[in-house]
Every structure is written in C-alpha cells, then in structure tokens.
Amino acid sequence: MDNFLLAWIVLVPLLSSLILGTMYLYSIKVTKIPNIVFSMFALTAPFISFVLGVSFFFRLLENSDVIIYRAYKWLSVDGYDIDMGFMADQLSIFMVLFITFVGGLIHIYASGYMKDDDGYGKFFFYFNLFLASMLLLVLANSPIIMFIGWEGVGVCSYLLISYYYQDSENVKAGNKAFIANRVGDLGFIIAMITMFYYAGSNGFDYINLELGMANVPVEVLSFIGLALLIGAIGKSAQIPLFVWLPDAMAGPTPVSALIHAATMVTAGVYMVARFHFLYDMIPNVGLFIAYIGAFSALFAAIIATKQTDIKKILAYSTMSQLGYMFIAVGLGGYSAGIFHVFTHAFFKALLFMGAGAVIVALHHEQNIFKMGGMRRKTPLVYFTMLIATLAIAGIPPFAGFFSKDEILLTAFGSGEYFIWIIGVITAVLTAYYMFRLLFVVFHGSNYKENRELHSLSKNMTMPLVILAIGSILAGFIGVPLLLGGQNYIGIWLEILNSKALHVEHSIELYLMGLNILAAVIGLLIAYKKFFNYDMSKVPEYTGLIWNKFYIDEIYDRIFVDKLKKLSIFISYKLDINFIDKIVMGISNGFIRSGNVVARLQSANTRMYAFSMLMGISVISTYLIIVMR
Amino acid sequence: MADLLLSYIALAMILFSIGFLGIISRKNIFIVYMSIELMLNAVNLIFVALGRYNESMEPQVMAMIIIAIAAAEAAVFLSLIVVLYRNKKSLNSDIFNVLKQKDTANG
Amino acid sequence: MVDIIFLGLAIFAIGGGFGMILFSQPMHSAISLIVTLISLGGIFALLSAPFLFMVQIILYAGAIITLLLFIIMFLNIRDDELPDEPNKNITIIIGAILLIPFNILILKAFNTFPEKSMNILGKDFGSIHSFGMELFNKWLVPFELISMLLLASLVGAVVYARKDKNRDG
Secondary structure (H helix, E strand, O other): OHHHHHHHHHHHHHHHHHHHHHHHHHHHOOOOHHHHHHHHHHEEEHHHHHHHHHHHHHHHHHOOOOEEEEEEEEEEEEOOEEEEEEEEEHHHHHHHHHHHHHHHHHHHHHHHOHHHHHHHHHHHHHHHHHHHHHHHHEOOOOOOHHHHHHHHHHHHHHHHHHOOOOOHHHHHHHHHHHHHHHHHHHHHHHHHHHHHHHHOOOOOOOHHHHHOOOOOOOOHHHHHHHHHHHHHHHHHHHOOOOOHHHHHHHHOOOHHHHHHHHHHHHHHHHHHHHHHHHHHHHHHHHHHHHHHHHHHHHHHHHHHHHOHHHHHHHHHHHHHHHHHHHHHOOOOOOOHHHHHHHHHHHHHHHHHHHHHHHHHHHHOEEEHHHHHHHHOOOHHHHHHHHHHHHHHHOOOOHHHHHHHHHHHHHHHOOHHHHHHHHHHHEEEEEEHHHHHHHHHOOOOOOOOOOOOOOOOOOOHHHHHHHHHHHHHHHHEEEEOOOHHHEEEEHHHHOOOOOOOOOOHHHHHHHHHHHHHHHHHHHHHHHHHHHHOEOOOOOOOHHHHHHHHHHHHHHHHHHHHHHHHHHHHHHHHHHHHHHHHHHHHHHHHHHHHHHHHOOOOOOOOOOHHHHHHHHHHHHHHHHHHHHOO | OOOOOOOOOOOOOOHHHHHHHHHOOOOHHHHHHHHHHHHHHHHHHHHHHHHHOOOOOOOHHHHHHHHHHHHHHHHHHHHHHHHHHHOOOOOHHOOOOOOOOOOOOOO | OOOHHHHHHHHHHHHHHHHHHHHHOOHHHHHHHHHHHHHHHHHHOOOOOOOHHHHHHHHHHHHHHHHHHHHHHHHHHHHHOOOOOOOOOHHHHHHHHHHHHHHHHHHHHOOOOOOOOOOOOOOOOOOOHHHHHHHHHHOOOOOHHHHHHHHOOOOOOOHOOOOOEEEEE
C-alpha cells in the first residue's frame, strides 16, 4: 500500500465538502438538488476515510514504524523547507479511527436531524470540512500543518455554532467560541515561534523537533509548554477559556455532538499527547495541566448539577470529562488520557444524539423539567441513553469505567492525592447530574401525558444503537491486567508513556471499588431526589451555581467592557478625528493636485512644444555650465 | 568659410531653430507643416556636411531616406489637413483639442 | 569664390526660413520655403553631393512643395478664414531667446572636431554611380522598406481624404 493514501484520509472529506459547497450554491442559485444527493456525498466521505484509516491501522499493527508522506513543499523560505506532510503513528491513527467512525455516525444522525432544513447542503459542507480539518490536525507531521487544521476546526465551529444565524444570540455564541479560541491560538502561535527559534533549525516536523528539543534550556521548554497549554485550553474548554462551550449549544444538536465527541474539544488533549516529548521534560508544567484539568472537572461538574437545559448539562459534562483527560495527559498517562478521549467519544456522541432525539420529539423543547416520562414514548432512546449514562458515570462494565479508573489510578500512582480526591468527588457529581438528567427526562411523575410527539427517522435511531453497542464494548480494549484483561490501548500507545506506574494490586483493587462506590453514591442521591420527581413544578434555581459562578459576568466586567470602551474610543474619537482626517486629507490632496496638473493637458500642441522648448533650454544651460 | 564644418552646422542650427519657432508661434496648420519640413532639411544638412567631413557616402543615403519619408509624410499630412478643414472649416491648430482634460467633478 | 557662394546661399536660406514663419498667407510662406529648399540644394552641391542636389530640387522643391501649393489653392482659403495670431511675434522672440542655450551647446560640441578641409571632392564622390552602389549594396533592405512606407502613406492618404458617407449629409 502506498503512503499517499494517508493524504487521502484528509482529502476525501475535503473534496466532498468542496463538492457539497458547489452543489449547494448551484441548488440555491439554479435548480434545487434533492437532499439525497447531498447525503450521498456527505455520508460516504467519512466512511472512505474510516476504511483508509483501518488499512493504515493494520499496517501499523504489522510494522510499528511511523508512516510519513510528504505531499509537496508547502513553504520555502531561504532554503528552509516546510512540507505539506502527513504522519501516521499509533496515536494519530487511533484518533483517525474513532474520529471517522463516530464522526460518520454523527453524519448519518445529522442526515435525519436536519432533513427539513433549507440549508441541508450547506450544513454538510461545513460538517465535512470540519471533519477534514480535524483529520488534518491529527495527521499533520509538523506543528504548522497542524495549525492549519487547528484553524480550520475553529472556523468550522464558528460556522456551525452560528448556523441558525437568523437569531442574533446564536451569532453571538459563534463569535464567543471563535474569540475564545483565538486567545488560545495566540498561545499556540507563540509556542510555535519559540519552538522554531530554539529547536527548529533542522526541520520543523515532530521527529526533528523531538531531537532539537534535547538541547533547549528547561525554562524555554516550560515557556513553550505553557504557551501550547493556552492553545489546548482554548480548544478543549478548560478553565479559564471554557466560556464558549456552553454557549456553543446554540448550534444544531449534531454539531454539538460532533464538537464534543469526535472533533474540536479533543484537539487540545491530542496536542498535549502529541507534544509528549516536550511535556516529559517539564513535569512541573504537566502537573499544572493536571491541576487545571482537575479544577475544570470539578467546576464543570458543580455547575452541571443545577442546570436545566439538557444540552447545557451535557456541555458542562464534556468540560468535566475533558478535565479528566487533562489530568491524565498532564501526569504523563497519555494512553489513559487518549483512552478516555476514545470512550468519551462514544458515550458523549450517544448522549448528544439521544438528547437531540428527545428535543426533536418534543418539538425543540430543551428544558428537562418540561420533559418527563419519555421512557414510554421513546423506549429506544431511553435505553441507549441509559447505557450512555451508565458509561459516563463509570459503572462497570461500561466504557467510561475503565478509562476513568485508569486516569484516577494514574493520579493516585503519581502521588498526586489532591488531584485524585478531586477526581473522585467529580465522579460522584458526574453520576449525580447525569442520572438527574436521565430520571427527570425519562421518568418523573405528573408529567403531561398526551403530547404530540414528532416522529424520529431511522437515520436518527440507527446510530444510537451502534453507539450504544460501542459504549458497552469500547472499554474492553483497555481492561486492566488486574481483572484478567489485556490493556491493549496501553500497549498500542506505549511509545507515548514514559512513566511506569507502580501501584500495588490490592490498592488498585480498592481504588477500583472506590470508583464504583463513588458512582453508585451519585446514582443513589439522584435516584432519591429525582426518580419520581413531580414534573408539575419546575424548580426555581438561584444562587452561585445556577449562575455558573458569575464567570461570564466577571469576564464581561474585566475584559469585554474595557475592550468595548476602547473600541468606542477608537472608532468614534480616534478614527474620525485623527485617522480619517489624515487618510482623507491625503486622498483629497491627490485629487486636488491631480486637477491642477490635469490643466496642463490643454490639448494645445503649441503649448506642449513650448514646454518642451523650456525643458531643452534648461537642460542645455545646465550642460553648458557643467561642460565648461 | 565654406571649408569649415562649423559654418554648415551653424546654418543648420539656425534653420532648425527657425523651424521650431514656427511650430511654437504659428497657429496656421500649413505653416506648422512647413516648419517641420524645414527642420527635416536642417537635419539633412547636418548629415550631408558630416558625410563630406568624413568622406563617407552613408550620410547621403540617410538624407535620401529622410527625403523619401518627408514625401510620405507630406501625403498623409496634407490629406489630414484637407479632412480637418472640411470638418471644422478652420486652419487654426488650437481648435483641434478634443483630447482636452475635463475637470473632475469633485475637487 | 566658394565662400561667397556659400554666404549667398546661406543668406537666402535663412531669409526664406524667416519669411516662411513670418508671412501670414500660407501661399507666401510656401514660396519662401521653396527659396530655402533651393538654397539648401545648392549647399548640398557645395558639399560634394550632386545627386542629393538634384533630388532636393526635383523632389522637394518640385514635388512636395508643389503638392502643398496645390492643396493651399485647392482649399482656397480667404483672408478672414485665417486664424488670428496676435502673440506671434512675442512668442518668436521668447522662443528665440530660449533656443540660444541649445544652439550654443550643439555648436560647442561640434567645435571640438578637428579642423579639416571641406573642398569639393573629385567627380566620383557623391556621383549617381557611387551613390547607387552605396544604396543598392549596403542599404537595399531599408530602401525596399521605404517603398512599403510610401505605399502605406498612399493608402492612408486615400482613406483620410475619401468622402465620409455617414457624415456627408
């Protein structure tokens, strides 16, 4: 098999998105194209990428050498070349597999969810572009190429979050996501520049960077690590740049699923794992990452317990789960972190799709306290949501248990007990708020009985089933040795893991038990409070947690207001009175002088000849004087 | 006097200057044409004088070619004059100013 | 003797030139120009260019200026149709002053040439035979190109002077 197929993993969705975009323009300008044509392109693209990814996976299974394909020379500055290069190693192929698989399922789901939307083609144009950007980000062989994908993901998230642009609130949410991401991007750019300056002289791909990093002083490495971290925080919605994630729920539900499960937010975790060679050398920064992750996890979990919007709860849970991943990668447990990314992709996609199905069934109702009793109406959705909730809460043998257990084991084994405690508390909260959601939506009492339900198409339910199966099985690729399993994921990604954890088997067993206990405690509290919740009264939430700790307001006060004042000053004072005057003055001056000079064009030939004579005379006089 | 190069050059320069003065001072388009012919002749004189000075035949050939071009020019120029006179009923070169720059509206 | 002839021809040439730019009637100007051209022909003869002397008289004075005179008479311009030229003399004076540096410059440049006798050479130099040998050996292609140029100008003149059907109401 040839290496160039690596590029086609990215190119297929990209080309498909371009075709979709052209067709969409054609369909709005000329004649309408039926949705089936759009879905034909949109749904095959992730499938082809997935098949290609699988073929590379098997190739890596046989021979673990990194596969590199340099498509062409992209930049050449003064003899220093940057190739448009793709790299497939264990980490990136693993990412490609679940991105294309889960992403493909979300595509199928979206084809059902969006089927009545006018912008069907446009939506899938963005969707495929999103997937292509994410795949480019993952498969890049140098930070610069990764940055292209990184920015592409940012743009697509902006486009998709503000997809219902008729409502200005959605556009604001899109802007917020984009701007918060820009802050992170700045960190990434600074990191890249510093890396290039210190370690890029022999080439800028990861392999050469890894070699070059060896001679860089540790302070510089820490600086690079922190700057990269800002980028990762921005993309992965951790404290303090998480504000965009809850607002990103403004987009259609499949978009939320795609952003939260397969693409976008996992990019930050992936980046930290990709630069593992850097973070291995600076364990202090890694610890800092782990603390950010831990606090984000706890913080988001606390907020999630009091939310009423189904999608917002899921958004905060994503942030919380991402916190777990950051704990893992920060402490050097890269395989554990990526494992959680993997399992999380399944159950989070499932949760969002299930939530989307409920929302569609109830004619776009998002408040969980106005739902209730959906168990009877949509049993399939209930069943799959239950599996996903069990998985995210960490009840064995569902997927989330194994990965979460491994992360907490990493935290415990690294001796970071504080982080570990936060992790366990978060696990309790996770189980609590997820089962709260499940019970309120699907059980409850006194709900309105005879509601007209919107029917769900097969395209929407079929991916739910597949993902439910995935949520059950995904954890089994990483069963700890203790339970007589084989940690395949750890073996597959062992090149990443530099640290070996030494935890006694008995302690490991206790920890595992404790995790299950934590999940069950959360479950029981939720059961007691919400299983037979009286749906006729909608709770009135107030206070710190309901208002999300006033973080948005604080940011508004500190950053947004000041910037607005500055903008007003610049646009109404500085611009009009100063810059405009200069610019207009210059242009008016040119116009005036032009009019003056234009008068010389009198169309009087004799005048021209006379001017010529004057010129000849002056030049001759000058030459006579000079040649004396 | 007649065996000095400079006297021929001086004569040629005087004639050339007269031709130039004719161009800048006269409006009558015929006179402008004749002035051009005079300038061409002044240049011819310089050619021939230098040819004699260097005892070379080539400048004479050059002068011959200039005369031929002057003949071609005469044909075109005179037909142009006829057309212009027919259209404008005037020989004043100053009224042929259709290429004049109009003032732009905003100043 | 040659000096006197040269001087006479030069005075005629310059006088004719001034006459040309000063007369207000184009007819008078054209006749002044003929004087200048014939004088120049004589000077060509003094410079050992008998063939050019003939061409100057026959072609210039005989053909081109005659054509010019023909056109002037053809248009039959009355005195009141001639353009008003109130600033003519002052422009000539200013122009003449402005042209002085240019003339000085050129004359200074030629003054650096070494002095050399400009006597009339033997009969071979400038004769029709030697001129023809020069023209048809070294300058054959330009000569042929001149014929193309004349043809083009002929066509151009015909196109210009043709009656415009669209405008001629």
